[in-house]
Amino acid sequence: MLQRSPKDDTGDFLFHFSSIKIYNEHTLVAAPMGSGVYVRHKEGDWEGLRQGMPEDVHVNRLIIQTGKLFACTNKGLFEFDMICELWRDTGLVIGCYQLREAGGQLWAATPYGLWSRTGTGWHKIAYSHVRVYDFLFYPEFIILALEFGIAVYDRLVGVWMEFPFNEAVTGLAVFEGHILGVTENGTLLHGDKQGGFEQIRFPHLFLFSIVTKGSEVYACSDRGLFRISCIRDQITLISVRLGCPVTDIDCNADNLYMATLFQGIQRLEL
Structure with missing residues (x-):
């Protein structure tokens, strides 16, 4: 486990991390739940990255795209200016x-559907009447995680297909050609490649998110971190680290970093 800054003793840094990203190999960026964004360079202390960010902001996800750091928040999308060391408004204020x-453009999931940024600004693209929590782009399909289920757009025929579950789907991944989703109630959705989904509830386990890293898909849960596997055509969870709730991960060639609810950032050597 990584040691926290000595400032922890004052109470200023007693927060629980909700998102983690490795930036430029030697820098960790973390978003504590409801407390903005913090950065740690190599073995230094955690430092706040709050300039340019609104007050009382909650970071839903930290994102790195094309070498740039973004923060998806409840008050809009922000991009970090590494030269000026401050957050800049991207123009998406919802x-x-x-x-x-994808396709040389930025795409965002918002409470008002899927949006895209072009040379003239941000524009609504699809499902503007519902919340879109996550999405995936593939040559033949666009997959959306919605407040009521999953929607799949078939690019070949130009038709949307909806799969309602009466609960929000908050995260998506694809594992061995199967669509996976995690719901607001902590269950896993497993697509059967035939237009159907199996809803899997693992005993005594609540899934927070699913994260794709290379060819692996990880499940972050209230009991730890698991790697998704398939044994005899059945989705299985293989334990990676147990003992505390894990909400997000990131990794490089040497280490896997876990954002936890109660034990800060933890590191696992690969």
């Missing part, structure tokens, strides 16, 4: 849950 780059 809440933001996810950000991805």
Whole structure:
């Protein structure tokens, strides 16, 4: 486990991390729940990155796209200016849950659907009447995680297909060609490649998120971190680190970093 800054003893740094990213290999960026963004360079102390960020902001996700650091927050999307060391408004002033780059454009999941940034600014693209929490782009499909389920856009025929579950789907991944989703109630959705989904509730386990790293998909839960596997055609969770709630991860060639609810940032050597 990484040691916290000595400032922890004053109470200023007694926070729980909700998102973590490795930036430029030797820098960690973390978003404590409801407390802005902090950075740690190599073995230094945690320092706040608050300039340019609104008061009382909650960071939903930290994102790194094309070498740039973004913060998806309840008060909009912000990009960090490394030269001036401050956050800059990207022009998207509504809440933001996810950000991805595709086709040379930035795309954002918001409470008012899927948006895209072009040369003329941000524009609504799809499902502007519902919350979009996450999305994935593939050559043949666009997959959306919605407040009521999953929607898949078939690019070949130009048709949306909806899969309602009467609960929000907050995260997406693809594992061995199968669509995976995590719901607001902590369950896992497993697509069968035939237009159906199996809803899996693992006993005594609440899933917070699913994170794709390379060819692996990880499940962050209230009991620790798991790697998703498939044994005899059944989705299985393989334990990676147990003992505390894990909400997000990031990794490089040497280490895997975990954002936890109660034990700060933890590191696992690979």
